[in-house]
Amino acid sequence: MTDLLYSQDEELLRASVRDLLTARAPASAVLARTETDELYDPALWHALAADLGAAGLAVPEWAGGHGASWRETAIVAEELGRSLAATAFLGSTVLATAAGRSAGADDLVERLASGEVTAALAIPLSTVPGSGFPDTVRHSHETLTGTVRNVADARTADVLIVPALADDGPALYVVGAGAISRTAVVSLDLTRPLTDVTLESARADLIASGAEAVAAFDTALITGAAMLAAEQLGLAERCLEITVEHLLTRYQFGRQIGSYQALKHRMADLWAGVTQARAVARYAAGCVADADPDAAVAASLAQAYCSLVAVKAAEECVQLHGGIGFTWEHPAHLYLKRAKADAIAFGTASQHRARLAELVDLPAA
C-alpha cells in the first residue's frame, strides 16, 4: 500500500520551500505583482527551481535531476498552493517534464530539471485526462500550424512541447518560443494567467510519435492532475489557517467571532474535508511516483475530491472574512480565483467522476 504520510526528508523540503516563499513572496508581494509587468519573479524561480532543486525532484540523477520523485514534487506543489506565487512550476516542472520524460526527450528534461530553462505543454489547461489526443495543431512540411487556447505558464516559457496531428497520427514536438506568437489572456486566476498560443508554419523538432506521443500526453495529464491536487490541498490548508486566524482576532458583539458555534462547526467540517483531501492527494502523488497501475484512478479521484475542498475553503475564507474578504487588498480573492480555476483545470470534478465511472466499471445509464 502506498505510504500516505510525509517522510522526514519531505518535511525538511517543505520547510525550505516555505521559508523561501514566506521571505520572497509574501501575500502582499504576490498581490502587488499581479498588476505589474513582472508577475513572474525570475530570482524567486531560480532560488526555488535551481537552488532548492525543485525543478529536478522528479527527474533521475542520470537524467540531470535530483532522483527524488513526484511524491516530493507534490510537497513543492502544496507549498505553492499555500503561497500562490506565480511560477512556471505547473507548466514546466510538472507538465513539460512529465511529457518530456515519457517521450524520452532527455536533453530537454535535463535543461528543465536544472531550472535554467522553462517549458510549457501546449494544451488548454482545461483538458481532461483520458480525453482524445488534441487535433487543433497540424504538422505538415516540417512545421506546425494551429492555435491552442488557455495554455498555462506559456507566457514566459523558453520552449513549448506541442502535441499535434501529423500525417501519420499523433506526435509530440518541441518548438522554441521565438517561433510562436503568444496572446495574453485576461484570466480569472490572477496568479496563473493563461496564454493563447498560435503557431504559423512554426519550425518544430519531433520528440515522439504514435503510441509514444499518446502515452506522453496521457502521462502528463495524469501527473498534472495529481500535482494539482497537492496544490489544491496546500491552498485549502492555507485558507483554513487564515480563516481561523481571522476568527480568533475579529471581535463582534464583544466576542471573538470564532466563539460562535455555527462558524466553529463550519470550520470543523472544512478541517475534516481538508483532512480527507490530504489522504487523497497523497495517494495520487504516491501512485504517480510509483507508476502504479491505479494512477489514473488516483488522479481522477484526487481531482474529483480536492477541487471541491479547495473551492469550499476559499469560499468560506471570503465569506467568513465578511466585508474584508470582499476587498482587493485582502489575499482571499487570490485564493478564490486560483481555487475556481484549478477546479476547471484538467477537468471539473464532475468530469472526473464520469471518467472514474469508466475506470471502475460503474457504467453510465
Add this chain to the structure above:
Amino acid sequence: MTDLLYSQDEELLRASVRDLLTARAPASAVLARTETDELYDPALWHALAADLGAAGLAVPEWAGGHGASWRETAIVAEELGRSLAATAFLGSTVLATAAGRSAGADDLVERLASGEVTAALAIPLSTVPGSGFPDTVRHSHETLTGTVRNVADARTADVLIVPALADDGPALYVVGAGAISRTAVVSLDLTRPLTDVTLESARADLIASGAEAVAAFDTALITGAAMLAAEQLGLAERCLEITVEHLLTRYQFGRQIGSYQALKHRMADLWAGVTQARAVARYAAGCVADADPDAAVAASLAQAYCSLVAVKAAEECVQLHGGIGFTWEHPAHLYLKRAKADAIAFGTASQHRARLAELVDLPAA
C-alpha cells in the same frame, strides 16, 4: 397569477381538520395503531371525509361534492402530513377521485365524495407523472388479469380503479374489492402501508378508454404529485415545530440546546426551506385546481422541491432529538419513514428534474 396565500375559508377548514386530528389521532395513537390490525380508524375517516366533507372538496356540487377545489383539498393534505394518521385520503380522495372525475365516472365519484366508499388507483405508488400508461394488467374476455405492486390505500379500499391494456389500447376499469386478491406489503412507511394487488380474470367495468383513459391516468398522477407536495409541506412544518420545541426544552451543559448557534442556523435554514416549499406547494395546488396549463410543471417542481425539504426536516428532527429521536416511542421515525416514502412516491426529485427538463426545453446531454 395564482393566489399563493391561504384564504380565510381555508384557514377555517384547516382549524377544523387540525382539531379533529389532534383530538382523535394524537401521535401516541398513530404510533400505537401501526401495531394493531386496525391501522385505519373508520370512525376518524367518517368524521374527516363525511362530517367535515374532506372527501368531496374537489368534487362539484352537481356531482355530489362540496364544490370547493384541489386548493382546499391541499389544506387537508397538509394537515394529514402533520398528523400522519392513516387514512384513505391519498388513494381515494386524491388519486381515485381525480381519475374518476377525468374519466367521467360520476357515480363512483359521488360515492367517493360522500366518504362512504373508498377506492384506490391500482398503480405502483412510485409511478412518475409522464411515464407511459401501465401494461402490467391486461384486459381480455371481459376480465382483468395481472399484478400491481405497491398500491397505496388499497388495503381497505372498497373498489379499485385499474388502468389496463385492452386489445384496442389503454383503458380504465372499476373492479370491486371482492374480485381481487391483496397481499400486505411490509412497507417502509408505517402509516401508509402498501398492498400488492393481483387480478385473476377479475370482472371489471370499463369507465374510459383510449385517449380518455390516458388523460385520466395523467391527471391523477399530476394531481397526486401536487397533493403529495402539500402533505410534504405539512410534514416538514410539523417536524420543524417539534424540533424547535425540543430545542427549547432540552438542556445540556446548563443551557437550552436551542441556544447553540450551530443548531439555530440549521433551524433557520430549514425554516427557509419550508417557507420556499410553501410557495411551491401552493402554486402546484393552485395550478391543479385551475387546470392551469402549467400544472405539469408546477407538480413536478413541487415534487422536485418539497420531497427534499420534507426528508431534510424529518432527518433533522431525528438528529436534533439525539438518542430520543432514535427510539420507537418518539414519533420522529414515523415522519422520517413517511418523508422518505413520499420522496419516492410519484417519482424521486431527480426523476422530476428530468421531467421538468423536457417540459421547459432544457434538453438532456
Add this chain to the structure above:
Amino acid sequence: MTNAEDDLRERVQKLLAGHDPQGDRMEFLRAQFDAGLAWVHFPAGLGGLDAPRTLQSVVDADLAAAGAPTNDPRRIGIGLGMAAPTIRTHGTEEQQHRWLRPLWTGDEVWCQLFSEPGAGSDLAALGTRAVPDGDHWIVNGQKVWTSQAHEARWAIVVTRTDPDVPKHKGMTYFVLDMKADGVEVRPLRQITGEAEFNEVFLTDVRIPDSQRLGAVGDGWAVAQTTLMNERVAIGGGAAPRESGVIAEVAKTWRTRPELRTPAAHDELMRLWVEAEATRLTGLRLRQQLAAGAPGPEGSAAKLAFARLNQEITSFELDLLGADGLRYDDWSSDTWRTERPTSVDFLGRSPGYRYLRAKGNSIEGGTSEILRNIIAERVLGLPGEIRVDKTVPWKDLPK
C-alpha cells in the same frame, strides 16, 4: 373607485395640465413634489397629501401613462429608502422641509455612513467619535462600504458621543454635509477589480448641532428606523420565470449543446428548481405585502437569493470550462475612474458574476446574521449569550 382615488387622479391631471411632462425634467419633478404627488402618504407641504400609502401606485400609473419623468429611484435609492423615512420620523419640521424636497427630486443624492472596519455585523460597536464644540460637533473616524459616497451631497451618519456607557446607549445620529472640510472619499476596490463602494475618512469634520437627528445618545434607535426601512425594501420585483443568472445559464445550455453532460444536466435542473422556488417565494411575499400582512419570508428570500446566485454562477463557470478560465476586465487604470453605480450581473462575464455574487451573502446583512434573526425572531430560539450589553463601550474587546 374611492373618493380619495378620484381626488388624486384629478390632481394628477391638474399637474399634467400645468407642466409639460416632456419638458424640463427637474421642473416637473419639483412641481410633482409641491403638488403632494411625490409620496402621497407624507403630509401636505412635504411632498404628500396624507393619503393612504397604497394609492401612490395609482398616481405613478397615471403619470407613467402620460410619459412623465421619474426621479430615477435606483440612483437615489438610499435617500428614498433610508434617509427619507428617518428624517420623517426623527427630524424637526425645519429639517424635513430643508431636506426632503431635493432628496425626492434627486437634486441631492444621499449616502449612508454606518459600517466601519471594526463594526460590520455589530454596528453598535462603531467608534467614529463626535465631540461637542459649542453649537457644533467635531467628528473623527472611518466609515466603509459606502455606496455613492463619491456622488452624494448628504450622508446619514451614526457616531459615538459617549464611550463611557454601554455601546447601544452612547450613539448619536447626524446628517453630514459631504462637502464639509475633512471629508475624504476613497474608492474601495473589490474582488471583481472594480470599486462600487467607498471608504470615507472623517477628520475633524464640523457638523452643526442643527443637523442632529434625534436626541443625543439616541443614535441606536434612530439607526433602527433606517435599517428597518432597508429590510422592507428588500424583496424585489415580480420577475418572470427564468430571470436573472439562471437565465444566463439556461441560454448557454440551449445554445451550446457541445457543453452538455448528463451530470451537468441534473445540476442545471436542480438550480432551475431552486431558482423557480425562490421566485415563487418572492411572489408569495409580494402577495402577502399586497394583502397587508408582511411576513418574515423576506429573510428566507434574501438567504436563498444569495446562495442561489453563488451556486448558479459557480456552476456556470464549470459548465463553460475553458471559457470559464477567462475574465473580462481587471484593468487597474480604469477602476478608480469608471465607477459602477449598480451591480451589472448580466452585462459582464461569467467570472464577474461568480465573484460579485460572493458579496450577496455579506452586503445588507450577512447570511449568518440573517440566520440568527430567523432563529431568534421567527422561531423563538434563545439569543446568543451577550457579553457586551452592560460593559462601557470603551472597555469592550475590539
Add this chain to the structure above:
Amino acid sequence: MTNAEDDLRERVQKLLAGHDPQGDRMEFLRAQFDAGLAWVHFPAGLGGLDAPRTLQSVVDADLAAAGAPTNDPRRIGIGLGMAAPTIRTHGTEEQQHRWLRPLWTGDEVWCQLFSEPGAGSDLAALGTRAVPDGDHWIVNGQKVWTSQAHEARWAIVVTRTDPDVPKHKGMTYFVLDMKADGVEVRPLRQITGEAEFNEVFLTDVRIPDSQRLGAVGDGWAVAQTTLMNERVAIGGGAAPRESGVIAEVAKTWRTRPELRTPAAHDELMRLWVEAEATRLTGLRLRQQLAAGAPGPEGSAAKLAFARLNQEITSFELDLLGADGLRYDDWSSDTWRTERPTSVDFLGRSPGYRYLRAKGNSIEGGTSEILRNIIAERVLGLPGEIRVDKTVPWKDLPK
C-alpha cells in the same frame, strides 16, 4: 527480530505445546491469559508480560496460524476496550485480579452505564444518585443506550454522590453487579423496529464500597479514561476499495441496469468518491498510528463515516424506487426476544440500512459534539460560553 519478540514467540510455542488449540476453548483462553499472552503490555499475573504493546500482533499472528481460539473481541468489546483500561488505571490490585481475567477470556461480559435520559452529550449532568450506607452505596436512577446489558455480568457505572458541588466534582465511579437486586434491564426499541440497546433501571441497588473505582468525587476523571479509550478504538480495519454500504449500491448498479439514470450516475460516483476518500483517510490514520503518531484524524473519519452512511443509504432507496418502499421486518413479536448484538448493515434490507445509519451521527458522540471538539481542540477556537461550571449540580436547569 528482537529478543523480546523471540521470547514471546517461544512462549507462544510453549502455550501451544501445553494446550490443544483445538481443544476446550475457555481452557485455552485461560491458559493464554495465565501465560501473559493476553495483552502483553499488561503486567505479569494480569495477562501480560510488561512487553511493548506493539508485539501483541506477533503473538496473535502465531496463535491464529496455529488455529487457536479467540476471545471473540466483538462480543466483549466494551470489557476489552473500556472497562479493562479503566480498571487497570484506577483499580486496586485486588480489583484488577478479580476482574481482568474473566473479562479477557469472555467468561464475564461487561456493559457500560453512563448515558441517562437527561444526560447524553452532557454526561456530567447525570443524576443517578449513590448514597453511602455503611460499607455500601445505595444507588437509584435510570441509564440508557446500554449495549449488551441483557447479557452482561458486570457494568461500569458513573453516579452522582454529591449534588451540592458543581457537576464535574460530585461524581463517583463504580463496578456494578448486573445480577444485584434492583437492577432491571428493559430492551429499548429503536426506529429500525428492533432493540440493540437497553434501558437499565436501578432501584435501591446496593454496591459494596470495595467496587468503587477511584476516589469518591473523582468519577469524572475515571470516566475520562473510559471515554478516551472508546475514542481510540474507533477507526476500523483496513477495508478494501468499495467496502461497506457503497458496495451494496455498486452491486445494485452493476446488476440492475434498468434502474440507472444519468442523474443517479453522477450521484453514485459522488458517493463513490466520498467513500474512497474516507477509506484513504482511514488508511492514513492507521499508518499514523503504526508510526506512533496518532492524530485527530479519527474525528474526521467518524464524521465522514456517519454522513456517508446516511447519504449512501438514502441514495440506495431512491435508486431502488419501488423496492425502496418495502421493508424487511418490523415484527412486534420478535423484537423483545431476538436481540442483535451488533449492527448488521449488509444483511438487512436497504430500508433498514437507511434507518440504522441515522444512529451513526448520534452514538459514540454526536456529530455536533465532534465538531465542537475539532473546532476547539484541533483548530484552537474558543470553547462555548459555559454556564454550568461553577453552579452546584442541584441548581442547574434540567
